[in-house]
Amino acid sequence: MKKLLSVLLLVTMLASLAAVPALADDHMTISWTSVIEQDEGTDYTQDAIYKTIAEKFNVDFDIRPLTWGNWTTNVNLYINGMTLPDATNWFFNYTDYNKYVEQELFYKLPSDWKTRWPGAAAVYEKTGLSGVLEDENGDIFCFPVAIYFNNKPVDRMPTHLQVYARKDWIEQVTGEPVKTHYTKSELVDICRKLKEANPAGVENFYPFTSYTSMLIQGLVYSCYEHVSSNYDIYKGADGQYHWGPADEQTYEALKFVRDMWKEGLIAPEFYTMNQGEDEDLMTIAHSSAMFYAGGLAANYILFTNEQISSGLNPDESLCSFFVTDDEGVYHSAEATNYFGALVFNPDIDEAKFARIMDVIEYSLTPEGQDLIFLGIKGTDFEKAEDGTYTMLHEYNTSDLYPSNRFFCTLASRADDFSIVNPSYLAKATAKQKEQYEEKGSLIKDSLGEIDFNYFFHASDAKTRLGAIQAAYVDDYANLIVKEGDLRANWEAWCADKMAMVQPVLDEMNAK
Amino acid sequence: MTTLSMKKPGTTKLARRKDPLEIIATIVLTLFALMIAVPFYNVVIVSITGQAEYLKAGGLMLFPTKPDFDSYTRLFQNKLLWTGYSSTLQIVALGLPLNVLLTFCMAYGLSRKGWPGRKLVFVLVLITMIFNGGIVPLYLLMKELKLLDNLWSVVFAGGLNTFYMIITKNFIESLPESLIESAHLDGANEWTILFRIVMPLSKPILATIVLFYAVDRWNEWYNSMIFLTTPTKFTLQLVLRNIVINSEMQGAAASSGAVSTAAAFTMGVKMCAVIMTMLPIMCVYPFLQKHFAKGIMVGAIKA
Amino acid sequence: MTTTAKRTPRPYRDSWGKRTMNAFRAHWQIYIIILLPILWYAIFAYRPMIGLTLAFKKYMPRRGVMGSPWIGLTNFENVFIDQDFMRSIWRTLSINLLRLVFVFPVPIILALLLNEMKAKRYKSTLQTIMTFPNFLSWVIVSSILTNVLAMDGLVNSLLRAIGLSEVNFLGSEQLFQPMLYITDIWKSSGWSMIVYLAAISGIDQDQYEAAEIDGANHFQKLVRITFPNLMPTIVVMFILATGNLMSAGFDQIFNLSNSATKNVAEILDMYIYRITFQSAPDYGLSTAISLMRSVVNMVLLLLADRGAKLMGGSGLFA
Helix, strand or coil, X not given: XXXXXXXXXXXXXXXXXXXXXXXXXXCEEEEEEEECCCCCCCCCCCCHHHHHHHHXXXXXXXXXXXXXXXXXXXXXXXXXXXXXXXXXXXXXXHHHHHHHHHCCCCCCCCCCHHHHCHHHHHHHHHCCCCCCCCCCCCCCCCEEEECCCCCCCCCCCCCCEEEEEEHHHHHHHHCCCCCCEEEHHHHHHHHHHHHHHCCCCCCCCEEECCCHHHHHHHHHCCCCCCCCCCCCEEECCCCCEEEHHHCHHHHHHHHHHHHHHHCCCECCCHHHCCCCHHHHHHHCCCCEEEEEEECCHHHHHHHHHHHHHCCCCHHHHEEEEEEECCCCCCCEECXXXXXXXXXXXXXXXXXXXXXXXXXXXXXXXXXXHHHHHHCCECCCEEECCCCCEEECCCCCHHHHCCCHHHHCCCCECCHHHHCCCCCCCHHHHHHHHHHHHHHHHCCCCCEEXXXXXXXXXXXXXXXXXXXXXXXXXXXXXXXXXXXXXHHHHHHHHHHHHHHHHHHHHHHHHHC | CCCCCCCCCCCCHHHHCCCHXXXXXXXXXXXXXXXXXXXXXXXXXXXXXXXXXXXXXXXXXXXXXXXXXXXXXXXXXXHHHHHHHHHHHHHHHHHHHHHHHHHHHHHHHHHCCCCCCHHHHHHHHHHHHHCCCCHHHHHHHHHHCCCCCCHHHHHHHCCCCHHHHHHHHHHHHHCCHHHHHHHHHCCCCHHHHHHHHHHHHCHHHHHHHHHHHHHHHHCCCHHHHHHCCCHHHCXXXXXXXXXXXXXXXXXXXXXXXXXXXXXXXXXXHHHHHHHHHHHHHXXXXXXXXXXXXXXHHHHHHCC | CCHHHHCCCCCCCCCHHHHHHXXXXXXXXXXXXXXXXXXXXXXXXXXXXXXXXXXXXXXXXXXXXXXXXXXXXXXXXXXXXXXHHHHHHHHHHHHHHHHHHHCCHHHHHHHHHHHHCCCHHHHHHHHHHHHHHHHCCHHHHHHHHHHHHCCCCHHHHHHHHCCCCCCCCCCCHHHHHHHHHHXXXXXXXXXXXXXXXXXXHCCXXXXXXXXXXXXXXXXXXXXXXXXXXXXXXXXXXXXXXXXXXXXXXXXXXXXXXXXXXXXXXXXXXXXXXXXHHCCCCCHHHHHHHHHHHHHHHHHHHHHHHHHHXXXXXXXXXX
């Protein structure tokens, strides 16, 4: 069945490829805003990837990069100031989406878009938003950016967060090969042994070191699926809506991390750390044994490289695993299969929009993905009939072709291709795939399901709830380190938030 | 002005003996300066230390065993650093004269008594210190003026700082009234008085507000983040901020498209950024500082 | 020049209109001089200030600020639902009032002390060093502090070395506010001192010479001449600082606080940041909050101004 589907998909994609017009005769410049990592003023318009796409569609891109730091501020200003570029990567949020659509601030996709760009429509189906986003007329006003579409590893995706750890040290204290997942008790046990053995031989050695948000999203969220901000409001077995943070399981989760912290297994001042500092302590300073980070091939490669440059052999010293409960069940909130959405200037002319969609359609095809992520066929790589790649030389695509940094944000994320990317370290791509499959097999009823009924519920009370949800990570961290009795502190915290939560619960239960 | 003459500051030879107050002042200020200098020394040291050594030293470090200029190399490779310098210099060059002109005109006008509407104007000016319409109306204004993605938007948005204007007004008011009155009687018009008499007498405050404005311009990042879209127009501080914040937030999102072979040494790059921004100011500052001490003019007028 | 000066005294007073006209005619040059700054204020300060009406409106981009529909006090009502809002207001006031007590006098003292120093080179070196921290952004200061004050940082290493117990500087709710004042003094007092130095250098030197002839010592000169001459500047700075009580400190506290200290750190501006950063900002709501903040600031400023006048000073509206 699955195979049949993918064949069908391939066929539609090939068909769509044929549908792409050979060469449009009027040249267009498309302004495009998205977050480009490590933008260093490089001219993206000079390399072969850019030129191939620019020539193919007779376009030029006026690229306006943003950073993760100013993305929301600036895009909100563009939307509200009516200065949206032709295409913009926007942080999708349903409440805001409704608000903006109502005020006609986004371009309405033509009603026949699914037949005109079938490849894009097929990817849209995979985001899980299909059928939910359409208004009563069946119109949509944005194009969600897919995370996985050709190579989706599991049907319903758990979080990708993984513990990265010193393989050699763990094997040394446990006396057995590292596993791909450990139970909570096993984790505590390993940390204790590590702390006692101090394999690093440094004065301040902490087995577990993560900065606040990773620690909470990693350890606390993998104890219970309804603590995180997206799935805190859920429909219980009784058919009523509940607020997860007030459940006993949340207390247990906080207590688990608090106990580890009090025992000195977690870096005492984790709350002062910035992203990257935790990772540096393990991969470069060698004074910590594990930390949380995204379970992505790109991360695995980065940590591998860091270990090599600090004199370690990553084959022996780097591993990654995840944490289950003591019954071996993995808890996680379901991850959405989209990351933001593309929105278009409401006053864009139809021909230009069509051209943008042509580019998107192409970028989502296997050929387009190959071009964006690998470079030029015949120069950089070869692809056999059966889909196997041969790399013609060793290179890092974004170094060789700076425009890769822009195109990989176009209308899909890099996650999908990174599962098969032949220019990556094979071990890293395998790890990325393997963790999803394994997590998938260890989930019983413990995958907090995306409840679109709640997700797309829009009200003032829910908007206000967003303000306290935004502070969950900090609030949990605060409860973990706060003096006094955890239970009392936690109960007081819940009681304090209830005034904001109850109206939302009432709205949902009344629905 | 012929009535002006130069005079040495009021130190007389009688006061050679060290005063206890002076000794206390010296000790207290030296301690305070030390409290500042030590962390600064640390900034310089971290900027020339390799990441591994920095992490192992854990806060305490006198000098790296092997100076490492990796962080600087990384920073210098970024083309935006250099365009950032250029944008910032343009903004300083265009903005500073505008600042001084607007500030002095307004301060002088408000310091002159007796014209109808003075109080009203002053109240209206003060209101702008406390109330502002927020960022969207300002953005829409720049859009209307067709100044978006144009350095002039940043120049105009910071055209006048009411706080500095009030300081200037206060200073002008402290100048001897008789001087302006006598100029009036000599038939001098208002701008002659402003530019020929008041401005030259206001050197200490002029130096002060030039410094304040220059530093504000130099540190400009928020307006350029809001109004500018082309990275090569970004100001220096915005570029450095993006570097620092981006290196902290990288990969925070769902996925990272581009693989980095090695993450930057965030702390080292931060410290390099500090030095790269401060260096030009530290070169200019001593020249301006000379003028703060020149309080002799005022005393000399009556002589 | 002045027509008024040449005018012969008359037995009756001119009408208001005529007097005003005469005054206008007498001062027309001043109006020309302030024309440019007035234009700037009109365009870049007052024009956007129309946006304050958004506090009573629902902002609709298609219809512009002017055309957006009025919704009465809804925005204000919504603000008060969240408990955190009122808490953040009190916290802002208490932090910044104490800031006024502990931080505000320091630059004045520094300026007076610096003025007592005679060694010219050394003096200017010290002054230069003291202004340096102002050029550091709070992001940077925060990473330096984390470095120096961490449990295994420089200060705690020293404390351990001399046999004292270590102090949790960064994660303690009790120490958070004192840390704010100390770091503020460290960072900004050298810079704020410049205003006072400029004022000191504007003091008429004759006064000192006269005092010296009277045999006044350094301390007496400081108390009788320097300080009184500095007073108008101090008063103005104080009044302006009071008018900033509700808005000061965002950048500092945002960067120095962490999840361990969050319960004592969230000031109003951080609250606004939190509720607007997460999703599409409700510009009506945030304008309503900042309008309230401005009103409080204004009341405080007027109170301080009145207070200054009662104490015999000239106040801001001289």
